[in-house]
Amino acid sequence: xxxxxxxxxxxxxxxxxxxxxxxxxxxxxxxxxxxxxxxxxxxxxxxxxxxxxxxxxxxxxxxxxxxxxxxxxxxxxxxxxxxxxxxxxxxxxxxxxxxxxxxxxxxxxxxxxxxxxxxxxxxxxxxxxxxxxxxxxxxxxxxxxxxxxxxxxxxxxxxxxxxxxxxxxxxxxxxxxxxxxxxxxxxxxxxxxxxxxxxxxxxxxxxxxxxxxxxxxxxxxxxxxxxxxxxxxxxxxxxxxxxxxxxxxxxxxxxxxxxxxxxxxxxxx
Numbered sequence: 001x002x003x004x005x006x007x008x009x010x011x012x013x014x015x016x017x018x019x020x021x022x023x024x025x026x027x028x029x030x031x032x033x034x035x036x037x038x039x040x041x042x043x044x045x046x047x048x049x050x051x052x053x054x055x056x057x058x059x060x061x062x063x064x065x066x067x068x069x070x071x072x073x074x075x076x077x078x079x080x081x082x083x084x085x086x087x088x089x090x091x092x093x094x095x096x097x098x099x100x101x102x103x104x105x106x107x108x109x110x111x112x113x114x115x116x117x118x119x120x121x122x123x124x125x126x127x128x129x130x131x132x133x134x135x136x137x138x139x140x141x142x143x144x145x146x147x148x149x150x151x152x153x154x155x156x157x158x159x160x161x162x163x164x165x166x167x168x169x170x171x172x173x174x175x176x177x178x179x180x181x182x183x184x185x186x187x188x189x190x191x192x193x194x195x196x197x198x199x200x201x202x203x204x205x206x207x208x209x210x211x212x213x214x215x216x217x218x219x220x221x222x223x224x225x226x227x228x229x230x231x232x233x234x235x236x237x238x239x240x241x242x243x244x245x246x247x248x249x250x251x252x253x254x255x256x257x258x259x260x261x262x263x264x265x266x267x268x269x
Contacts, residue, residue, distance in 0.1 A: 017045065019055075026055060030065055030072065033254040037071045070195055071187050073229035088118040094224040094248035099123035101269045102186055102222055102246050106130055110183045112152075113212050114142045115189025116167030116205065119222040127151045136180060138208060139167040162202065169204035174211040185216035190232035192223050194258040197239050199232035206234035218243045225250035239264050 017025070022045055029036050038056070042049045056072050059065050067071045099122030102269040106112060109132040114120050116139040124142035127133070133152040140161075146152045157177070159170035187209060191199040198221060200206050213219055219242050228251055239262045249268045256266045 001203065006100065022047070022055060023059060026052075026059065027064060031143065033252045034225075035071060035073050035252065035255055036065075037258070039070070050239075060162050068193065068196075068231070071193075071229070088121070090118075091224045091248075094250070095119045095122045097248060097269045098222050098224060098246050100126045101267065102220060103127045105184070105220065106133065107183075108132055110134075111178075111180070112136070113177075113182050113185040113187075113216055114139060115185065115187040115209055115212060116142075116162075116165045117190075117222075118188050119224065120188045121145070123222060124151075125149075125187055134182075136177070137150060138169070138212075139165070142167055159208075160204065162205070165202075165205070167205070169208050173208055177208075177211045177215045182216050184218045184220055185212050186220050186222060187212065187236075188222050189227055189236065191230035192221065192227050192245065193231060194231055194239065194255070194262065196231060196235065198223075198236045198242065199230075200234055200236060201232040203234045206232075206236050209236045213237060213241050221245045222247075224248050228255055246257060 025045060026041060027034060029041070038049050038052050041052045044053070056065065056067050060067050060072070069073045080242045095118060098119055102123045103126035106127055109129050110130070111134040114124060114135055114137045121139055121141045124145040127146060128149060129254040130149050131152065134155065135146055137146070137158065138157050143154050143156045147154050157173040159168040159173035161168055181265055189198040200209065221244070223245060225248050239259065242264050242266045244267060245259060246267045246269065247251050251266070251268055256268070259266050
């Protein structure tokens with residue numbers, strides 16, 4: 001007598017669940033993770049990706065989520081350009097922790113590039129006690145913090161001054177960066193997405209950020225949880241150019257896993 005062994009996948013479901021149950025499962029996952037992926041939902045709910053996309057479209061029409069490039073989020077993915085004075089009042093404690101941890105990564109003798117944004121400005125306030133540090137800054141605030149503290153030899157980039165961010169952009173700043181190669185780039189973003197990469201609300205800033213990435217051996221993104229799954233107007237780069245993301249502990253395990261699978265180290269503080 002022959003004996004046959006049948007292997008049943010762990011996610012095998014002999015009875016298809018109803019549309020209502022599927023929608024409930026999607027919203028429950030979104031509530032827990034803050035973010036859902038079409039491919040993962042298709043596998044877990046044992047339906048096609050076409051079906052999941054239709055589900056997400058329906059739920060978006062009911063104002064229950066926002067669709068983003070093969071995924072969905074609770075938050076509107078599109079970030080408006082806001083003044084630095086407004087942004088610095090948001091997620092203050094998270095930015096402080098992120099900035100403090102990022103500053104601990106600066107070593108004696110480092111040459112670093114500091115981009116713009118309220119989180120990198122907070123980072124600059126914690127850079128102290130280092131010897132032989134050179135910092136190239138786009139942000140006027142970061143330059144001022146470092147100079148007043150005597151924390152680094154500061155090279156302030158010149159160019160067009162953006163009044164909303166108090167930072168410089170433009171071809172002059174880009175040309176100056178072409179003459180340098182630094183250990184680390186600390187960059188703030190308006191949006192970060194596992195599929196689309198990192199973004200900002202300003203096209204000239206995106207161009208300058210790309211030049212910064214080309215002039216740095218290591219790219220470190222500082223982004224609180226509100227930036228995840230969101231997009232600015234201009235794409236800076238994909239995650240293949242990012243080495244480390246420092247964020248806060250509101251980012252879910254699911255989101256961390258997505259980034260780590262793409263080779264990006266995620267630090268939650």
